[in-house]
Amino acid sequence: MAARIFLGVSALIWLPYGIYCFVQPGFLAEAAGITFTSPTGATDLRATYGGVTAALGALALTGTLSPAWTRQALVTLGIVCAGFGSARLAGAALDGGVGAYTVQALLLEFVTLAFVLWLLRRPTALA
Numbered sequence: 001m002a003a004r005i006f007l008g009v010s011a012l013i014w015l016p017y018g019i020y021c022f023v024q025p026g027f028l029a030e031a032a033g034i035t036f037t038s039p040t041g042a043t044d045l046r047a048t049y050g051g052v053t054a055a056l057g058a059l060a061l062t063g064t065l066s067p068a069w070t071r072q073a074l075v076t077l078g079i080v081c082a083g084f085g086s087a088r089l090a091g092a093a094l095d096g097g098v099g100a101y102t103v104q105a106l107l108l109e110f111v112t113l114a115f116v117l118w119l120l121r122r123p124t125a126l127a
Contacts, residue, residue, distance in 0.1 A: 002125040007073050008064040015057025022050025032101040056080055078116035085109030
């Protein structure tokens with residue numbers, strides 16, 4: 001039950017954010033300093049920040065509503081957060097700058113990863 005509650009909270013974070021970034025990719029310019037200079041750039045932001053993020057939220061929602069998907073949703077959420085967080089941390093080190101958006105994203109990604117790992121190690125959390 002704990003895993004499904006966690007996935008429900010994750011769905012409430014990732015799915016709306018992804019939808020918003022898909023609809024308003026320009027939002028990222030002010031929030032994260034990410035801009036686009038062409039329609040191709042806008043499309044890529046929509047796909048990455050919108051599509052991938054919303055898909056992750058949809059998978060978390062699926063894991064919340066369907067116990068058969070709970071473990072897979074946790075594993076996927078953990079892998080994606082490990083990738084996002086590791087690349088973001090390495091990028092911040094390489095680029096020499098950490099803004100508020102980066103700090104918030106790192107916290108979300110690594111705290112999510114920690115919870116996923118904790119839940120996967122507790123078989124009763126998946127019941």
